[in-house]
Amino acid sequence: MLKLGRGEFDDTALLVMAIVNRTRDSFYDNGATWEEERALDRVRQVVAEGADLVDIGGVKAGPGEVVDAAEEIRRTAPFVAKVRAEFPDLVVSVDTWRADVAEEVVAAGADVLNDAWGGHDPRLAEVAAATGTAIVCTHTNGAVPRTPPHRPSYDDVVASAIHDTVALAERALSLGVDRRSILIDPAHDFDKNTWHSLELTRRLDEMAATGWPVLVSLSNKDFVGETLDRPVGERVVGTLAATAVSAWHGAQVYRVHEVAETRQVLDMVASIKGDRPPARVVRGLA
Template identity: 60%
Template sequence: MAIVNRTPDSFFDRGATYGEAEALDAVDRAVDDGAGIIDIGGVKAAPGGEVSPAEELRRVGGFVAAVRARHADLVISVDTWRAAVGRVVAGEGADLLNDAWGGVDPQLAEVAAEFGTGLVCTHAGHLPPRTRPHRMTYDDVVADIVTTTVGLAERAVALGVRPDSVVIDPGHDFGKNSRHSLEATRRLPELAATGWPVLVAMSNKDFVGEALAAGVDERLEGTLAATAISAWLGARVFRAHQVAATVRTLRMVAAIRGDADLAFARRGVV
């Protein structure tokens, strides 16, 4: 799942894909690099200037249709917590609504059911959107993640969302300190055991930076290490900024697991 942010203030790319032409080029590159899903966002997750529903739609509405026109078979995801936004982008051809804020707008799942889109059900620490965690505590963070995401998934299915289009996300850094995010990674098998496909969104996040004392531009190796471990432990979808490196990492994990053959075999054969 490649990240394409239509925002002027993204923490990682700092607005590099805010413009439509630049964003479309980024989509094309991500597809060429092996992404199977493009996740389009119009509001950065962190606190910042107010982004109204109308402004969010100005950024992502219409753009979804443009991406669909260029890539007929691509899975298009939109990162939004708002049902009003979800309704518009679903009508333009979005396949997946990525609700990173854990169901704060319960009507978003209803939109997914109405339009037949998939839904990402995320644990965000029960916080309002765009809120940084402060001294968050859990009796058992993974138990809370499992209970919350499975509850959201089951509600979505009860509303009519297809079970095979529901994904759960532990929400690294969302409503969590870095120790919580590391624990969620170690204990991913508990999420995989629920039977719902697990998405991880770890790319260049603060828990990687705090583990390595690394700035935002120095977190690739840590991100890829976390990606490889998460793949081994059962994650199925990987939201990433650096697509080519992530795809190579996942192919290597698949080869080690025996899920994928060699790209070519020469050593000791020819």
């Protein structure tokens, strides 16, 4: 059983986490949801399309506009409160590496802390433990937040991802975070080149075999673009292919831009695996 704040999900459930950026310079939507009402419209849209949770971010992952903790709080905490008021049962995640931000967004109603920079601020896990919040533990190989990879090298990238994320998960558990509320994320593209991200996808079953639920953030990333030689706006098909492979290998949560398409892929994989019945069966039965 996976427990994400007010949400509880079976181990076989494949969950769609919809990205909602409160930034002016996001790599994919170029600030389309910077304005609060547009961001709320995005939440309404993804909920209607079948998102199980939303992930709200106030800082672009890569280099760009400088955003200090106070500004990140301003972008995220009041918005979390508005989402919570309109969707009282929706699981709300916030993408942050800062404990100070974590405290404010949890107070506003967040259920999950998506620590996308791998424990850079060790107090973030302490906030999760103190507040009963779920946490995502990611593999960034110790990279400084918002820095692009520069010739990353691994003897075995999968072994490194497992070692680091499991260590972060076990620390969170030792601090008092509910075991059902801890996820691990190999963090495709974060201090990795395309070969690394492809290998992580190909061997994702090894991460799933740790017993910790796995979250993947594949959506329109550079490893997809480089593999298929496609610009940001033409990576959906490649993303969905990687999504299907990840689902077959046991990932449980998918952080995405395209919710409806991802939902269909995950439902199809779940049905092939035997975890979900077809929506209808009439062929050959008349």
